[in-house]
Amino acid sequence: MKYLRLSEKLRRIKRSPWVFHLNSGSCNACDIEVLDTLTPYFDAERLGVKLVVSPRHADIILFTGPITRESLPKVIRALKATPRPRILVAIGSCAVGGGVWWDTYSTLGGFPKLQEVLKQCRIKIDKIVYVPGCPARPEAIIYGLLLALGYIEQKVSKITKFTSQS
Amino acid sequence: MQLSRVIKPVKLLLIALKTGRVSREKYPLGPPLITDSFRGAISIDPVKCRGCGACVLICPPNALTLRFEGEKAILEYFKGRCIFCGMCADVCPVQAITVTREFELAAVEVEDLKEEIVHVMSKCIMCGRPFETITQLKYVKELKLITEKYMNMCPECRSKRVAKLFAMKPGEIFEIK
Numbered sequence: 001m002k003y004l005r006l007s008e009k010l011r012r013i014k015r016s017p018w019v020f021h022l023n024s025g026s027c028n029a030c031d032i033e034v035l036d037t038l039t040p041y042f043d044a045e046r047l048g049v050k051l052v053v054s055p056r057h058a059d060i061i062l063f064t065g066p067i068t069r070e071s072l073p074k075v076i077r078a079l080k081a082t083p084r085p086r087i088l089v090a091i092g093s094c095a096v097g098g099g100v101w102w103d104t105y106s107t108l109g110g111f112p113k114l115q116e117v118l119k120q121c122r123i124k125i126d127k128i129v130y131v132p133g134c135p136a137r138p139e140a141i142i143y144g145l146l147l148a149l150g151y152i153e154q155k156v157s158k159i160t161k162f163t164s165q166s
Numbered sequence: 167m168q169l170s171r172v173i174k175p176v177k178l179l180l181i182a183l184k185t186g187r188v189s190r191e192k193y194p195l196g197p198p199l200i201t202d203s204f205r206g207a208i209s210i211d212p213v214k215c216r217g218c219g220a221c222v223l224i225c226p227p228n229a230l231t232l233r234f235e236g237e238k239a240i241l242e243y244f245k246g247r248c249i250f251c252g253m254c255a256d257v258c259p260v261q262a263i264t265v266t267r268e269f270e271l272a273a274v275e276v277e278d279l280k281e282e283i284v285h286v287m288s289k290c291i292m293c294g295r296p297f298e299t300i301t302q303l304k305y306v307k308e309l310k311l312i313t314e315k316y317m318n319m320c321p322e323c324r325s326k327r328v329a330k331l332f333a334m335k336p337g338e339i340f341e342i343k
């Protein structure tokens with residue numbers, strides 16, 4: 001079979017993206033926002049996003065929480081079970097950079113550190129989208145989902161500002 | 167039986183035509199539902215910022231960090247760890263930090279979420295070590311608390327100078343190189 005790039009693979013998907021909500025020990029604020037996104041007020045389902053109960057059925061994983069030690073083996077098992085291409089949306093400041101638990105003993109502190117563990121387990125994640133916010137707004141989650149599917153372009157980029165002396 | 171099969175979809179179609187598209191004006195197609203009191207990402211004004219580090223001390227998740235690289239002092243803002251509390255905007259002595267209503271911050275790489283402000287440090291006239299940002303020293307100069315020669319010395323050299331002054335014999339003169 002011919003090798004395809006991820007963007008081409010995504011273009012071939014003619015059906016709706018199915019999401020699985022994976023909580024790794026978050027405070028439930030982000031989970032409530034995910035609930036808000038999928039229910040009729042903000043209504044991500046009009047874009048075809050549907051919540052499924054098993055990671056085996058999912059195209060996208062909505063990842064929340066700072067990855068506690070207790071949840072780490074379960075998170076790895078859930079990520080192993082998802083079919084390729086694995087797309088992951090890390091929601092909230094905990095999942096992106098550790099949040100207020102950036103240096104505690106009982107958490108890994110964000111998804112970038114989990115990825116080092118996943119490399120050792122040989123689990124590859126094809127696309128990751130980071131959605132900051134504490135908690136992330138439902139609109140921000142919708143924006144992240146659209147970015148993951150490649151419908152819109154990214155707005156933020158690395159900025160370096162200089163003071164008047166330099 | 168056969169007739170109802172035909173009539174039912176036609177009825178539904180009529181209802182659908184009446185209501186039209188319900189979700190036309192919602193977020194990705196229309197404006198977002200944010201109010202004036204919403205706090206989003208902060209923006210730092212590089213002209214006003216002095217690099218004093220008050221925001222770095224108050225930041226609960228350590229999203230704002232100050233690091234020193236040679237002659238440069240770099241204030242780094244990592245949006246990914248920020249909890250959008252707005253404490254840095256309250257504590258800033260020169261109001262360089264303002265809270266914006268920006269929330270579309272999703273990024274593919276972690277590096278895209280970082281923002282850097284580069285300050286230049288001034289050197290000590292005694293030992294030549296960079297010790298304080300130039301903008302901060304300008305502010306001290308405006309206050310006229312200490313003389314310019316004393317201001318341009320690093321804290322270590324200042325204490326050394328004081329110790330030397332104490333050890334001097336009567337009639338001796340102290341000179342700054």
